[in-house]
Amino acid sequence: MSSRNKILKVQKLLKEKKLDFWLIVTSELKDIHSPWILGTKCHTRHAVVIPSDGSPSVMIAEMEAPMVKKAKIFKENEVYTYESPDDFINFLKEKLTEKGDSPRIAINYVDDLYKGGEETINYLLHGDFLELTKIVPKANFVSAQEILYTLRAVKDDDEIKLHKKAAEITIKAVKHAIEHIKPGVTEAEIAAEADYIMKKYGAEPGFDTIVAAGPNSADPHHNTSNYRIEKESLIIIDLGAKYKFHTADMTWTVYLGDNPSEKIKHMYSVVKEAHDKAIEAVRPGIEAWEIDKTARDYIYANGYSAKEFMHSTGHPIGIHVHDVGPAFTEKEKSKRALIKLEPGMIMTVEPGVYIQKIGGVRIEDDVLVTKDGHEVLTKTPEELIKL
Template structure:
């Protein structure tokens, strides 16, 4: 008899998420599920350290870390989990009473290294079963509290962006200086830096993921800034391309408008149940019709949450659909090699079956 897949959109709290994991364990015929990937561990437990694991059995859930995080664990870890402090992970698991009743242990096949998996299997004398990343699927759908954290992260992001704009002095500031200032302000605000900021001027802006260098930010050049903030474990992400000077070139104005129109058309089209690749296609079609299709080489957007890149993927090959509780970016771009690039990136959320744009920073061309 075919089983019905539980609705992921209804998993709004930890108990329902653990229940879903156990239902998947039944389907996979495993006695426990070993969560090795740290962002998944953090998502379920609230842990913010650098070394921790979760094992979910049919009766109980365990969080395992070392003595460095013993005190933090008492404060951070959700009550659902029994905390185990190890002095050697394999030895601790060998001695753990709950392991006596476990024969088959599932694990995230995309994250646990092959050597680690084979060593666990040998040392613990258990069958380790490669499985899909169950938690990553749950993470797609955010509850109200998680959405509020993303919004707060974006509000901090926007405030810092405004401060950064105010300190740009043409011919006096380098890309790396501005990137360092962004990171400093994020940390000073109480947030974390989820990814190195992209600060790219002139022809460097034509590189989608340019690394800030010693290039001086000069007048009559574009400047692309891609930055994010992590707040209480959840990320934001925003890109703006601005013009240094009061009179942008006609070509830059033209490209900027094409990118902006592509983004607006994509956002306007979004509705629940829509194929993510269809949203990508709407922006991509507009850019192609304007003759710049070959200069838009990446996907339109990505999910955001505990990590800055999550599901859903909004790209031509995506198999995802737009669903309740999703938060994702919409970030079309045109990159003209050795000349300049333009990208505009906003965060969009699906809540109560409606879409809304989280990002509030203006998309009107900023000129300094």
């Protein structure tokens, strides 16, 4: 959906919920909704005000106003600039009180954050909130969570096309990266090769590329380092290209050498089968926890436990690597595990097994929920690649 159509949809939702405004106030790329709506990244402090009816508006520093105008989502007369903090404050006061002194304003935070999750909505900083309470002291501020869930959880055809392009670039990047794996090369060098390809094809890394080699592969969120890759070791590569604000997420596990141990071969085969079974279960109407249970039951039945598989089976993906929507996790661990899948949702499926001092295996694909079942948007290898 175009950003202008997003604005129209937001206005419809605001009216339904009897809200007066959706407000984004941010700086230094702290809120992903700003570039998603504006069509460009802005670093200076700025505000996006979308009323329930009438024209939206942006207040931004003079140096970045031309970028917003060039994106052609906001009209020329909807883009305002400021020279001083007072200009910014007065703009907010004027816009946010157009409907009266006690407006109902949706802002980007989450109710029940620790139990419900949805961190990728929770972007308004406390300092900004305190300023807003001074600027509009009688305002009733509410969470924009429901509005953003409606906007982001289910992707339309245009967004699915962008995700497919991001996935295509991600596959190019990982294939290029593994060509450079050899003894003595560092994890950081392999990550750089992947990042280069993403940028070469018009994208950027959607998150820090993970290259975890040898014993480091036993840590699911290993920080890519200058560790030198050794012969006869597992290497996990977790990466995702962000293309026009849409992020893919894929993980390959490869082996440098000719003789993986029986333990490593067993780890890979179990994870791959769990991955395949979980994907096969993806369809509309199923609750998210059931996908996790499909993968988890298979892994546990084949000799592993929660100690070796300590993360969820997958998550929604979209404009953020961890998007809003269902979570493929155990149902007692998150309310999001109870959400039913709908056509248009894009989820990762990424079971793993990790054993300290030996290594880890994670296999991850992006999966689109379709009307009749699912479509795999990325494709990991059927067998363990030996380099």
